[in-house]
Amino acid sequence: MNEELKAAFEAASQGHVFKWWDELGERQRRRMTRQLEKIDLGRLAEMRAAKEALKQPKQRNLSPAPAFALSDEQFPYALANAARAMVPQGEKELRNGRVAVLLVAGGQGTRLGFDGPKGCYEVLPLSGMTLFEVFARKLRRVGVEYGRTPPLYVMVGNHNEAATRDFFEQHEFFGLNEDDVKFFAQGEMPALDADGKLVMEHKDAPFTGPDGHGGVVQALHDKGMLADMRERGIRVISYIQVDNLQVPVADPAFIGLHLSEGAEVSLKVVRKEDPGERVGIFCHDDGVPCIVEYTEFSDEQANERGDDGRLKYWQGSIAVHLLGVDFLMRLAERGTDLPLHAAHKKVPYVDDQGNEIKPDEPNAWKFERFVFDVIPMASNVVCLEVPREEQFLPLKNADGPFGPEGVRQSYQDYWAKAVEQALGKRPPQIEVDPLVAENARDLIEQLVNSQAAKSWDLAKPLHITKL
Ligand code: UTP
DSSP: OOHHHHHHHHHTTOGGGGTTGGGOOHHHHHHHHHHHHHSOGGGHHHHHHHHHHTTSOOOOOEEEOOOBOOSBOSTTOBOOHHHHTTHHHHHHHHHTTOEEEEEEOOSOOTTTTOSSOGGGOBOSTTTOOBHHHHHHHHHHHHHHHHSOOOOEEEEEOTTTHHHHHHHHHHTGGGGSOGGGEEEEEOOEEEOBOTTSOBOEEETTEEOEEEOOTTHHHHHHHHTTHHHHHHHHTOOEEEEEETTBTTOOSSOHHHHHHHHHTTOSEEEEEEEOOSTTOOOOEEEEETTEEEEEOGGGSOHHHHHOBOTTSSBSSOEEEEEEEEEEHHHHHHHHHTTOOOOOEEEEEOOOEEOTTSOEEOOSSOOEEEEEOOGGGGGGGSSOEEEEEOOHHHHOOBOOSSSSTTSHHHHHHHHHHHHHHHHHHHHSOOOSSEEEOTTTOSSHHHHHHHHHTOTGGGGOOTTSOEEEOOO
């Protein structure tokens, strides 16, 4: 027994983790020691505080925050004029190889219930292309357009790191340059039971789970990814999540606007029309830009309308960001942590008799950091409205609008509208290779100039693979 380790856990009132120690074999003891060494007992106070914070909601002093709103809200839409004017600046940044894409894929995908990393889900309606391949092909399209393919940084969790790496290797990195795809694992957090004790999942192992998408800030630094970016001359990180099928990987208008406004963090939002929609809202709290969870809005606030009759708090965050490399480096070097958030969840545990239990009801507290908590720390923040159906289609659930069928339906509705606008008719089913077009506007432009497209049989499913 490592006496020092035992003493540290006992001093932190966590001596129960050794309850089964005498029963364990040598290998189990070594494994458990390694795992316990990874738990930062100094964080227990922070974890307890996060749990307590839920009982006393934070006092907020909310006001709406400025955003660059769409200049055309009708399909195929147009971003704010100010953003479109900055396209050349964003394109230059891409051409100069100063942009990296950061794909966070370390979540557990519990709601989807798919056995494997979510990125391996075969999502496209005709080819069954996986999310990872969709993103790789979007990147390749950017590479063709700007002569440089941004490097791809993929954040994984301990639970899916091997499967994710294998998947990319088996598929030869989907045509990307292997040296330009970097995987790195995020941190883990333990869970606490109702008495503030660490939950043991097995007799020889405490429960730990991924530390949230906000874990990316620490992991980028600790795993040497920020240093790697600096070496490559990267200034801007395009942060996207693995479940958002429609998100552009690197949007020149967004990048140009971020740079021209001297922002350290930027975010994309969609317009919230339904006051009840469960989405975090970009706004000001005491004059500081931040994202506030829908649960923190009173009914009255959520329903408040401006002179134009539209919701006053309309900026629904879609978890798409630009992050400055220097900004993240500064946070890391100062040791600035993002806050911990507690959530009451079902956590597997060993009971007093040593039985392994998978509870049916929430029984313990899990802890995560959220990436949007960098927003109040940035000296300048840009918020850009984007068209919902064009850029926000997350695969979250096993069914419903954000389940596989709902996502495929919305995806096809969007692209079929583009074909209809260009060629006068909607195909019954459609898929567009991400190598071909960035969005409907882009596709329409190519279709109206294409001789070949004029002879397509639009009564049949349409798979657009080249133009
Ligand atoms: P979600 O919050 O939707 O979680 O993640 P999830 O794990 O994918 O799904 P559920 O809640 O278990 O059903 C949004 C994005 O953040 C990433 C996910 O991979 C997804 O891209 N994420 C989430 C991480 O990378 N790490 C985490 O710890 C949590």
